[in-house]
Amino acid sequence: MVIYGLVLAGDPSWSSIALLGFLAALLAMDDTALAQTWFGQPLVAGILAGLFCGDAVTGVAIALPLQLLLIGNLPVGQTFTGEHSSAVVAAVGATVLAGHHLLPISGPLNWNSAALLGWMILATGLLGAVGHWIIQAERRAHVLWMQEGHRTLRDGDLNRVEALHGRCLSATLLRGFVLGILYLLVLIRFWLPMFNVLPEPALQALGVLPFLIAGLGLGALIEQYGIRACWSWVTGGAVCGALLLWLAGGAG
Amino acid sequence: MTAPNAVKPTGGRLHYGLRLSLFLRSLSLQASWNQQRMQNLGLLTTVLPWLRRQPREITADRLFCRRYYEFFNTNPYLANFLIGGLIRLEDDRNSGQLVPPGQIAMFRDTLGRAFASLGDQLVWLALRPALTLALCLAALLGGIYSVLATVACFALGQLALRWFALGKGYAMGLEIVELLSLPHWHRIIGTLKRVGMVLAGAVLAAIPFLHLDSGPHAGDGRQMLGFGLGLLVGSGLPRLVRKRLPGEGLLLVAVAISVGLTFAI
Numbered sequence: 001m002v003i004y005g006l007v008l009a010g011d012p013s014w015s016s017i018a019l020l021g022f023l024a025a026l027l028a029m030d031d032t033a034l035a036q037t038w039f040g041q042p043l044v045a046g047i048l049a050g051l052f053c054g055d056a057v058t059g060v061a062i063a064l065p066l067q068l069l070l071i072g073n074l075p076v077g078q079t080f081t082g083e084h085s086s087a088v089v090a091a092v093g094a095t096v097l098a099g100h101h102l103l104p105i106s107g108p109l110n111w112n113s114a115a116l117l118g119w120m121i122l123a124t125g126l127l128g129a130v131g132h133w134i135i136q137a138e139r140r141a142h143v144l145w146m147q148e149g150h151r152t153l154r155d156g157d158l159n160r161v162e163a164l165h166g167r168c169l170s171a172t173l174l175r176g177f178v179l180g181i182l183y184l185l186v187l188i189r190f191w192l193p194m195f196n197v198l199p200e201p202a203l204q205a206l207g208v209l210p211f212l213i214a215g216l217g218l219g220a221l222i223e224q225y226g227i228r229a230c231w232s233w234v235t236g237g238a239v240c241g242a243l244l245l246w247l248a249g250g251a252g
Numbered sequence: 253m254t255a256p257n258a259v260k261p262t263g264g265r266l267h268y269g270l271r272l273s274l275f276l277r278s279l280s281l282q283a284s285w286n287q288q289r290m291q292n293l294g295l296l297t298t299v300l301p302w303l304r305r306q307p308r309e310i311t312a313d314r315l316f317c318r319r320y321y322e323f324f325n326t327n328p329y330l331a332n333f334l335i336g337g338l339i340r341l342e343d344d345r346n347s348g349q350l351v352p353p354g355q356i357a358m359f360r361d362t363l364g365r366a367f368a369s370l371g372d373q374l375v376w377l378a379l380r381p382a383l384t385l386a387l388c389l390a391a392l393l394g395g396i397y398s399v400l401a402t403v404a405c406f407a408l409g410q411l412a413l414r415w416f417a418l419g420k421g422y423a424m425g426l427e428i429v430e431l432l433s434l435p436h437w438h439r440i441i442g443t444l445k446r447v448g449m450v451l452a453g454a455v456l457a458a459i460p461f462l463h464l465d466s467g468p469h470a471g472d473g474r475q476m477l478g479f480g481l482g483l484l485v486g487s488g489l490p491r492l493v494r495k496r497l498p499g500e501g502l503l504l505v506a507v508a509i510s511v512g513l514t515f516a517i
Contacts, residue, residue, distance in 0.1 A: 034283060037406070043399065051396075082499065111469065146286045208474055208478035214479060220486040237454045
């Protein structure tokens, strides 16, 4: 495989890990704290991490089902759940750095690749859920820092308020960096080697997981739209989509 | 007494330097989000450049900070309409116009809630799913760079909206309320939701079509069964458990189903 990324595939060196940690930090900032441009969305984060490592297809493979699963999550205030940008960057980075290449669910995915894909998606989801607790802890720290800002209401020191806000931003940047690196190490040292010792039934289950997850995410979204309100539009979209793909396939 | 760098309202337009400072800071409105007062620290940090351009007086500074350190929560993409309006009210008060006590706080709270509600409907429940589905469809079809280009367009668009909103909010002041009552918001939300529905259908068709089209593989049948079962469970589960599960909850459901499927077949 030709590698054009910043990080060499099959080379889990500290510099590669640090670069991926830096990417995770930037995307974590984008996700909740700064600008919210949606580059921190799982699919985009996966593609960026893939391009970073020189294998964008693996990025799409891991991030696409996850993106569909998380499509109904509201990234707003109290309803915010999970921390997926660092987890996706780490999963894609670990997969490529360990020398694997995965194909998306739309591609010629054989059973073993599908099982590895399911294994990595499972890791990403679990790590994202772990990140949720860390975000909650960070927000508890924000409460304490915000309360510290009450002193400005008494003494009028404007610099303190700006410094506290900057501290919150720095905490998010640090969280993304540390989690990105930590996740990468866990995945490279423990999670990926464990795949080789999984029993056959587990591999069978994991092979279905990417497709099941994509279906669940789409189903949940359709329910969110309202099944009665949307069934005709969804059916229309499905028919048009299938027709266009068939025509494009025929033309190809 | 006037500070040398004091900014005066110039015919309903925001001074460029101040607008730039407010704009840049507003990008991090959510950075210090907390469970107690949500975006209050972010809001105060955002509007501080205005205060720094005024004659410094400790009592006035403390009162200003107090006004903006109360509970505040709104949609980050639409917040600048409100921030522009707040700066306009502060300028009006400074230039001697009558701004009744409590009006700024009432304006902030009422419009903050209204923009939060509009933002939830417009951005989180209509635009985000539609755009995400478009990205997924592009990724399924192999258009990796079109995914990045689409997100870049969204990013630039929302930055432009935030910049525009700051100026518009300042120019309109209290009249921003009229913006909220425009009927086209509902038309845009409805259209975006329908686009999302059509795209959901297209993605739904594309996954099995493209996978099966790529050639026969062992386990295809089980994978397609899993996809179909996922669709059914995903759309029926909220009725069963009377709750919409977040993605992490759905992942656990998916693991349980895939294990069950393995032993059932």
